[in-house]
Amino acid sequence: MKNFSLIITILFILFISCEKDESSLGFEPGPPGSYTYQSYDSLGNLIVGGWLSFDFTDSVGIEGTWNLKNLTDRNDLGPQIGDGILKGGSSDSRIWMELNPQFRDNNLHLEGTKYDDRIEGTWAWLTFAGVSNWGTFKAIKN
Numbered sequence: 001m002k003n004f005s006l007i008i009t010i011l012f013i014l015f016i017s018c019e020k021d022e023s024s025l026g027f028e029p030g031p032p033g034s035y036t037y038q039s040y041d042s043l044g045n046l047i048v049g050g051w052l053s054f055d056f057t058d059s060v061g062i063e064g065t066w067n068l069k070n071l072t073d074r075n076d077l078g079p080q081i082g083d084g085i086l087k088g089g090s091s092d093s094r095i096w097m098e099l100n101p102q103f104r105d106n107n108l109h110l111e112g113t114k115y116d117d118r119i120e121g122t123w124a125w126l127t128f129a130g131v132s133n134w135g136t137f138k139a140i141k142n
Helices: 002-017
Strands: 035-041 046-056 061-070 082-091 094-098 107-114 118-127 130-141
Touching: 035 061, 035 118, 046 082, 107 130
Parallel strands: none
Antiparallel strands: 035 046, 035 130, 046 061, 061 082, 082 094, 094 107, 107 118, 118 130
């Protein structure tokens, strides 16, 4: 009976340790209704995590806020670190956003497809020189 109790205890501890914990990803989840955001470099490595929160202002317009954290030691991720406002638009299932809409130089552009509970697409760091870096992203509704 002691062995059975020990086995059950070990299995319980293993089960608890396997539960998904957002903070173990290196960032906290956003407010209710926001999207948990993760971006990847062009090789598929996770580089940024955080959240996007936005509303549709009319049939095509989007406005909101974001809070994102660098999950690496890289400094070539563009202005997708910190927090700020976002603006964008949508058409059918296509969606696009700018994380620094007040700047034409040093802006981060997201473009993707909106599904029921997630958005998947590409990000691009735009500067006067053109695209300085790019990758993919996914955003899952909380």
